[in-house]
Amino acid sequence: xxxxxxxxxxxxxxxxxxxxxxxxxxxxxxxxxxxxxxxxxxxxxxxxxxxxxxxxxxxxxxxxxxxxxxxxxxxxxxxxxxxxxxxxxxxxxxxxxxxxxxxxxxxxxxxxxxxxxxxxxxxxxxxxxxxxxxxxxxxxxxxxxxxxxxxxxxxxx
Numbered sequence: 001x002x003x004x005x006x007x008x009x010x011x012x013x014x015x016x017x018x019x020x021x022x023x024x025x026x027x028x029x030x031x032x033x034x035x036x037x038x039x040x041x042x043x044x045x046x047x048x049x050x051x052x053x054x055x056x057x058x059x060x061x062x063x064x065x066x067x068x069x070x071x072x073x074x075x076x077x078x079x080x081x082x083x084x085x086x087x088x089x090x091x092x093x094x095x096x097x098x099x100x101x102x103x104x105x106x107x108x109x110x111x112x113x114x115x116x117x118x119x120x121x122x123x124x125x126x127x128x129x130x131x132x133x134x135x136x137x138x139x140x141x142x143x144x145x146x147x148x149x150x151x152x153x154x155x156x157x
Contacts, residue, residue, distance in 0.1 A: 055081040055134065058154060069152045071137060073102075079138040084154060088130045091157050094123040096137060098150030108132040 058067050071080045086092055096104045097120075104122035105115030109131025114124045127133075137152060 022124065051067045055083045058082050058084040060084075060156060065157045066155045067152065069084055069154070071150050071152060073137070073148045073150065075146065079136055080150075080152075082135040082137075082152065082154075083132050084135070084156065085132050086127055086130070086156055088127050091126050091155075092123065093121055093153075093155040094135060095153040095155075096150060097153070098148055100146070100148045101139060102137050102148065102150055104152075105136045105138075107136070109133065 027031075056069070058069065060067055069082065073080065084092075092106075094104060094106060098100055103115065105113055107113045107125045109129045114123060114134075135152070137150060139148060
């Protein structure tokens with residue numbers, strides 16, 4: 001059997017022949033290789049902008065040391081995230097109130113997390129780290145998801 005384009009006979013391996021002599025297939029293989037390389041490169045990249053856009057920053061006005069935030073959890077939005085900047089030596093108290101099983105968690109600037117299920121003050125400590133403290137409010141561990149309103153009270157003194 002011979003190739004209509006180049007007249008080469010069967011003695012050349014078919015795959016090798018097509019890649020060498022047929023420009024279209026050669027280009028397809030190049031694009032495929034490039035796609036695989038890019039896919040592999042982007043699989044290791046994280047995009048923190050997406051996570052940050054879900055957080056609501058809490059800013060205390062000068063002279064104030066307390067803020068209250070009302071929130072709503074639903075089957076589609078089953079957690080709420082907040083962030084507040086604090087300095088080592090300050091005391092941070094975070095209190096959660098609302099019906100149903102709620103859970104609060106704090107992620108310290110070092111990445112360590114603390115929190116507890118249930119309403120009430122789930123974090124009350126003198127801070128040893130300066131930076132952003134991330135607060136996550138979610139429904140407790142139960143199978144059914146429903147709408148739950150909550151109030152998050154934050155004191156920083």
